[in-house]
Amino acid sequence: MIHRRAFLIGLVTALTGIRASVSAEQRPARQVPRIALLSPSRESAQNVARMEVEAGLRQLGWKPGENVIVDGRTGAIDRLPELAAELVRLKVDMILASSEALPAARAATATIPILMTFCIDDPVEAGYVMSLGHPGTNITGIFLQAPEAGGKRLEFLRAAIPNLRRVAVVSWRGRNSAKQIDAVETAGGSLGVRVQVVEMNDRSTYDSAFGTMGKEGVKAALVLASAVSFTERPRIIELAARHRIALAAPFREYAEAGALIGYGANIRELWRERVPLYVDRILRGARPADMPVEQPTKFELVLNLKTAKTLGLSIPPSLLARANDVIQ
Template sequence: MKRRKALGVIGGAAVWPLAVLAQQPKHVPRIGFLVTGSIESPETRASLKAFGQGLREYGYIDGQNVLVEVRAADLKVEQFPALASELVRLKVDLIVASNSLAARAVQQATTTIPIVVPVMGDPVGDGLVASLARPGGNITGLTFLGPQLVPKRLALLKEALPTISQVAALWHPGAYGERTMNDMMNEAEAAALTLGVHLRLVAVHAPDDLDRAFSTVAAERADALLIFPSPMLFNQRKRIVDLAADNRLPLMAMGKEFVQLGGFMSYGADITDFNRRCVAYVDKILKGAKPADLPVEQPTNFALFINLKTAKTLGVEIPPSLLARADEVIE
């Protein structure tokens, strides 16, 4: 696990160790920020940069009128409970938990400190909130509807590749709560049945499992690859894209970041920007609002990204009707 120790993590702001925090005026609010990856990773830096941008938009400057304490799990999600407890002991005014898995750990560590989650999968299914309209506890934030969009992603993949019959799906057990994971699996399998494809679920418990997972996918002679939503798989997107390319597998993922690295297709909301938008909740809570009364925000815009260069490399001809609906085509 790593504490915040690198300058400029949040939009160029300085890092403030605990000794300095003790010298700050008492009225300056402290925000804990719990992330999955390492502080140095591109994913974490992008999230914190977006969060810093959001802070500035609401008039906050880290190190001046707000202090941000970052804790990073280095992709070891089993560290979340200890890191969450550490933030609670610091008596921060609010904790930003980067995703559903982090939120569950913070939820178990405190029932009083407000929690804002920028990227939730199924907040109700995971037991994070009572309902989207009335969260009812100390948690609120945004949902990217990732699990609910799995059938849509599979349908788009089939539309791009009408002849496929075998689709492998990488999934991360424990990425979300049991109910959410079961719903995601059941909906994906029902969609596959409707589309006339066989869906082969391949579990990835940790980054070290990826080579084995792709060996399984290759042995199954899959025609394409579907990536289920998961913070860990998102953090491993460069490796996943490279392994898919090595195996000549067109992949469908949940974020444009996969396609920008050379992946075939993606469909979903801009989850990196959610870290900027979540500051609206942070601002309201710091001004006295209760998370229980702040409805969870659902995305209204979903973008379809297609990497035409990758398609050509794979020898795939994408239907013109699908290309015309793409929000961005990378050539």
């Protein structure tokens, strides 16, 4: 009797263990959220951005590689729709789309949260969000364009070239440039500088546009903020150098590539400090539709003295003193 009772107890225990094991196998494992960057930038540049995001997430208590995964896709602009569709098939939890990648990301999904990193063209005019204060869609993030910054760039150009009387404003057709041009023209009126708008259509017009500027004796040009100009900055800077045109442009990256002046938000700082805050909030349940689009309020001035020397310019001490960084 004792042996039979011990056998039954053992059998019940074994069956209970088997049932618990099966239940554990059937229970879905907690999914680690996956964030994907999407951009046409070089893989090395995207890796820098990814590392900045991961660093910012660590400060917010996340453990990248353990309880959140951050990876990405890069490719030529014409491949972005394909890459965005791939991310949707992989069921990523969030897409961090560059300004150039936003059209592809938006076309690929209306449900997966999309974070603008960063939008250079006006997101309301582009149809990405209903308003900056209340996006109303699956898209939110950071809008880099600050029209008044164009006026400051002209001010810095005027300080670098005291006898400047005319400046070319390089814009791209269909890139929502009106507000930026208005700001530059207002500043030009105050500074006594005539503003000449040069509109680009596509890459085939770059050579002729800069060639015409060179023949007309244009000594300085101001590049408006747009996704296209940021992508095309190596070519733009090359042409400006060929025709000995001093260039003022929206971000540090232009000055690092050879423009005389870069003035705008610090992109790397935004990756580390602002983007992780959006990611954190969305992963914890916030809806992009209810999260206001941010616009930077902090800007940095970067001067390239190597370019200044090549152009025969002597940057005045008063302008050097205002620079956040100087490239020798």
